[in-house]
Amino acid sequence: MRSVLKALKKIQSELVAPKNQLNTFGGYKYRSAEDILDALKPIATANECVVVLSDSVISSGDRHYVESKAELIHCESGERISVSGYAREELAKKGMDGSQITGASSSYARKYALNGLFAIDDTKDSDSSNKKVVSNVSTDDDKKKGEFSSMEKKFKCSKCASGIDETVYKFSVRKYKEPLCYTHQNEKRKKIEST
Secondary structure, three states: OHHHHHHHHHHHHHOOOOOOEEEOOOOEEEOOHHHHHHHHHHHHHHOOEEEEEEEEEEEEOOEEEEEEEEEEEEOOOOOEEEEEEEEEOOOOOOOOOHHHHHHHHHHHHHHHHHHHHOOOOOOOOHHHHOOOOOOOOOOHHHHHHOOOOHHHHOOEOOOOOOEOOHHHHHHHHHHHOOOOOHHHHHHHHHHHHHO
């Protein structure tokens, strides 16, 4: 187990998987499983490793879950380490057939299996919670230089008065004609879709 753990440690320290995708509805950037794999493959190869992804479907009552396993295999020693990620399949999703729903769940579960195995932190990723985490911290040095964070402009949700950043503000006003936080954008979107 020593060879694969040594390689994993090196891969985790070198891997950078930027958020190159843009969610146009929410106005945030995210990374996909494909983005992670594109960044990962050359580093894994340089460390004499391969990554294997596999999926299985687990049923619990009338719900179906995709379990995705990301496995790192050290080519010389044959040692393996793996992590699983899970995503629930929706019963129905507008504009998608059954195979597309399963495929979307598989992609999502694979992303989180890869995140777990390679220590990729998505806690600030809007895709992980659909709620943007924004820091409202600025230093006295920033203010002396005249640099202000977008939050200091005090954009607020018209429904709950929570702070929103400028990107969310602009998107919401363009799409919904009023400034809304992610929670209220989702509520408005669902209301529109149901009519």
